[in-house]
Amino acid sequence: MESFDALLHGFAVAFTPYHLMLMVVGVLLGILVGVLPGLGAPNGVTLLLPLTFTMQPVSAIILLSCMYWGALFGGSTTSILFNIPGEPSSVATTFDGYPMAHKGHAGEALTAAFTSAFFGALSGVLLITFLSSWVADFAMRFSPPEFFGVFLLTFCSFIGMGRQSPLKSLGALLLGLACAAVGMDGISGNLRLTYDRPELLKGISFLVAVIGLFGIGEILATMEEELAFKGLQSKLNLKVVFQTWKKLPRYWATLLRSMVIGWWMGVTPGGPTAASFMSYGIAKKMSRNGDKFGTGEMEGVIAPETADHAAGTSALLPMLALGIPGSATAAVMLGGLMIWGLRPGPMLFIEQKDFVWGLIASMYMGNVVSLIVVLGTVPLFAAILRIPFSIIAPVIIVVCAIGAYTVNNAVTDVGLMLLFGVLGYLFKKLDYPIAPMVLAMVLGDRAEEAFRQSLLLSRGDLSVFWGSPISATLVALSVALIVLPLLGRLRRRLQGRPY
């Protein structure tokens, strides 16, 4: 019951009027970025991060994590009402959510989405509560080779599990690692890859990259499509909410299955997007109404939403316990931890008990706050999309530019953001995944450090990486994750089936 005591202590830390206010503000801002096209959870958190540098780490992480929950909720809102996924992870929600709204059941669709999202997130928090200190204890035994093994496994699971071509995932990952290497070398203090440009001395900030890749890239990609927001009206009153809640227990099996999928995809860095698609696909196969999926089945909203939020929340487990984020947003938050002077990883559970358990406690409260706020404010936020595009688009671009500037107070970063924006546009259109690149930019330095320290221990002998049972298992799993999908592709190709 050690975790339970720690959790109670966490509630004492998190449950203050100031933190409750931060939660409401965070959720509202999150819904806002989730609703606005071009802004999403990763760059919403990025934009807010520089403003938290002066706050207490606990308060800052509460604000940011609540923004994350809010963004996940906001993304589902636009999926259902406008058929525009505000977040990549809510694409699967459009499949049945929009048809439901089209049939006049917008309120039911929204309630089903929010409620299943709430249960998904709650299940993720429970997972974190009971597993994280155990994982952290286990990781205390890690030395540099094991840590490098964990990094390797993280990188490889992106290559193996993504929907995109493994080669493109690998390319994006390597490019991220290359960007991370620019600037001062953490071990020797040498300046490398700067080509004598003073603005590169501090390295390429992953925060600027995130704003460009996700924000500007997204705006450029959407500009090609007709941008007329054709929103459906939503009436969300208590009667509809209670009627929908009465129907939900029927779908308990879908709910449980989607939670498990979400946990798995969140803890291994498959991320919420992969989780929601996988959950939708499996629900379609398993459901008796599977053939009606896509025409407005409530089950088709519950499955992706539960998995999306379960994954989004459990992505914070490896971030806290191992210092390895399970999603792009978690990667940004991890960067925040480092900026606030905390060292993510197993030691965090010993050195920063207040911080860790305050955060976990705030997740319970944050999700309750989110559900209430989101049910109360959705019609308001849906109205934002009725603001003409010629006003909202430049404002989003200005927000991105200001966000990029505030990272380092550098005007050149605004230009860098634009370059990353063009890259993000090209990546999106050519199916290069962006998340591995961001992950590699955040983790690159630490992966390299673990690699070099391991080699130092072994005096340059690479066999150190399969010297201990743990690191050998990790390396073997990493290799399997890369090789198995390739074999699968090869087999399909030999059988002459298109992939």
Add this chain to the structure above:
Amino acid sequence: MSAQPSTAHGAAHRPRGIPRWIAELGVALLFVVAGALVVNGSLEQGVGWTPTGPESGYFPLRIGWLVVAVGVIQAAIAIAMAARDRRHRSTREIFLRRDRLKPLLQVFLPMVAYVATVPWLGLYIASALFIAGFMWWHGSYRWRALPTGIAVCAVFYVLLEAWFQVDLYKGPIIEWVVEASRH
């Protein structure tokens, strides 16, 4: 909500525009160039082994070579795609349809102009002008455009400078005005 590259089926309605293989080849070459820069930069640092462990360039050198390798393979795939396009015109994939180029540039070029003017005008003036210009051009707003731009910037000023105490780059014009008003 990324735009899926449109694939044309049937010769009757075949969209024209930049073929996908050119874009694939371009990005592949970008990888080669980026990888080469990393390799070159690492070699300058030293890539060998010293008594204190691997040198600074040891790790990036290997990453750089891998980036080059991915670029070369992707370039080969792109060229194969071009050859396939030539044989089967009907399944040709388009990266950017010709009729979509204009709306894309209509957002991209103002964005470039905005970013380019920030160092001279400062973030506030550039942002206000950008929002106003965008509204004027795309939304055919007239008298409301500039006030909206200024209002948005005023909100940012209150939010950032007053509330969060984050200084934005004001640029020479505002600094000159502030300086002049002091004397």
